[in-house]
Amino acid sequence: DQQVKQNSPSLSVQEGRISILNCDYTNSMFDYFLWYKKYPAEGPTFLISISSIKDKNEDGRFTVFLNKSAKHLSLHIVPSQPGDSAVYFCAAGGYQKVTFGTGTKLQVIP
């Protein structure tokens, strides 16, 4: 039962353009959502989070949007840089448990 889904295993974007990573969830009881970035041979690094009572949170080049009615969240990276090339995981949390998606591999082409 995959409660958090990232349907795009990979994404390629030109440097300077916008990267949009998408995530869908099924459990309406999740009360916060997070995005992590992972480089090979390293653990995931926390990027940005959003509470279920908000619909947008911004931190520098990273913005997360939450659409509760559609059970959908997205991460926008503007402008994309080659150093952003990594695997991105979305995660949803509720009552001390965090459920991760399967990840989307982003490649930013110089």
Next chain:
Amino acid sequence: KAGVTQTPRYLIKTRGQQVTLSCSPISGHRSVSWYQQTPGQGLQFLFEYFSETQRNKGNFPGRFSGRQFSNSRSEMNVSTLELGDSALYLCASSLATANYGYTFGSGTRLTVV
């Protein structure tokens, strides 16, 4: 400050053996969670410990177990290893809850042959 430390980084074991992995959280963090990462499956939640008590558990067989010590260091144990247990095992710590994000260690790469 020191990050989350996992030891060992790499491990090769034979089917049927058991293995113990260690995690030292960030100083002051009382919650430690364990995840298994395999290709195509993302990060699968194993269990979470808080103040030496297992607070939450994922859907893994009883061969997977863990514990947390009074200094918040945690260990996970896998008995009777199977080939399918080959994975990257990640430990993550947080102050109390994961609302503001975990800090992950670099993981232990376990290969079962």
